[in-house]
Amino acid sequence: MDSRGHAAPTRVLVTGGSGLLGKAIEHVVHEEGGRLEGEEWIFISSKEANLLDIEQTRAAFEKYHPTxxxxxxAKVGGLYQHMRENLQFLxxxxxxxxxxxxxxxxxxxxxxxSCLSSCIFPDKxxxxxxxxxxxxGPPHDSNFGYSYAKRMIDVQNRAYFGxxxxxxxxxxxxxxxGPYDNFNIDNGHVLSALMHxxxxxxxxxxxxxxxxxGTSQRQFIxxxxxxxLILWVLREYSEIDPIILSVGEEEEVTIKDALEMITQSMDFKGPIRFDTAMSDGQLKKTASNAKLRRYLPDFTFTPLREAIKTTCDWLVANYDSART
Structure with a gap:
């Protein structure tokens, strides 16, 4: 309540607002009617505030006073960039x-x-x-810097609560x-790099x-x-413990399977070569979404083939402005 007895406004600040997930949340809020009455949404990117700098971080918070x-x-990259720059990612x-x-x-x-990543889980x-x-246990060697930094968010969350x-x-x-991803061939995520x-x-x-x-297996969301789902977490999920947001275990596919969906979506009929001298990264990191399903048993995920087709179409239509 404010000083006049009115309900205080809800002001949601989204950091990383110009990235893949920030743009997705913005779409859900503004294009799908996801904004509730009384909510104000602010999306900021590194152009507005470099969050590596505490003074710029404070200035952004003081400007918007988010509730x-x-x-x-986050500093993010593809597999091979992580392998080269673990210290910087950490x-x-x-x-x-x-x-x-x-x-x-x-x-x-x-x-x-906060948003973590499935790569934070133990390798073994x-x-x-x-x-x-x-x-x-320790995360996979390929991106241990990023993984440990993300794990520490969970540690800090528990400490702030305690x-x-x-x-x-x-x-x-x-x-x-999805749309607005980093489609760079060298440091984009696997599906987006493959699309490019x-x-x-x-x-x-x-x-x-x-x-x-192409034999590594992944669950793609x-x-x-x-x-x-993140809007639901913001409004309804009251645990400090993190929650896995994912399709089910049965939806896990190989990179080769996903590539076939991409080539079909783009009508590519040329030759394909798998460079087996290059690392596959973790061969699998199967995650359970049982906790999510206990809360939301009826949530419907977009079928992978349909989501890949939509993303491929977006890349083709927005190639000049996409992050490539």
Whole structure:
């Protein structure tokens, strides 16, 4: 309540607002009627505030006075960039996350929902992975810097709750893709990089070369589905413990299967070569969505083939302005 007895407005600040997931949430809020009455939504990117800098972080919070934060901002990259720059991924993400969480606490934010990643789970583990297993062993060597920095969000959330009673929590999506992704061939996520590679090979009449054997398995979640689920977490989910947001285990597919959906979507009929000298990364990281299903048994995910086709069509239509 404010001083006149009116309900205080809900102001939601989304960090990383210009990225894949920020754009998906913006679409759900503004295009799908996802905004509730009395809510104000602010989407900021690194152009407005460099969250590595505590003063710029505080300035953004003081400008908007958010009551709720969806924290998506991170230093991210593809597999091979992570392998080269683990130290930078660790340091940058630790700084960003600490700046956002501490500033939210200092300014009295009601709730923070941070975004983790399925790569934070132990490399050597049993499957399916669930939310209780995050800290059970070291993550995969390929991206340990990013993974440990993301794990620390969960540690900080528990500490803010234990010491200050703060309702700060986190979601753990599996592999996200969709419009506005980073489609860069060298450091984009796997599906988006493959979409760009396929488009380029079709345009140039060349062989489509895929890094690795194509046998790694992944659960892919469409960014708009994830956006809808994060809005639910913001409003309804009251646990500090994180929650996995993912399609079911039975929806896991190989990279080769996903590539076939991409080539069909783009009508690519040229030769394909799998470069088995390149790393496959983790062969699988099967995650359980049983906790999500206990809360939302009837949530319907967009079928993978349909979501891939929509994303491929978006890339073709927006190639000049996409992150390629």
């Amino acid at each position: 709720h934060i969806i924290h998506l901002a 340091r940058d993400n630790l700084k960003i996350n600490d700046n956002v969480l501490q500033t939210a606490h200092e300014m009295g934010a009601t709730k923070v929902v 583990t049993t499957y399916p992975i669930d939310e209780t297993m995050i800290h059970n 010491q200050h009673g703060r309702c700060y929590t986190a979601v753990i999506p599996t592999n996200v893709f 590679k396929t488009l380029t090979a079709k345009r140039d009449g060349t062989t489509l070369t895929v890094c690795g054997s 469409y960014s708009l589905d994830l956006g809808r």
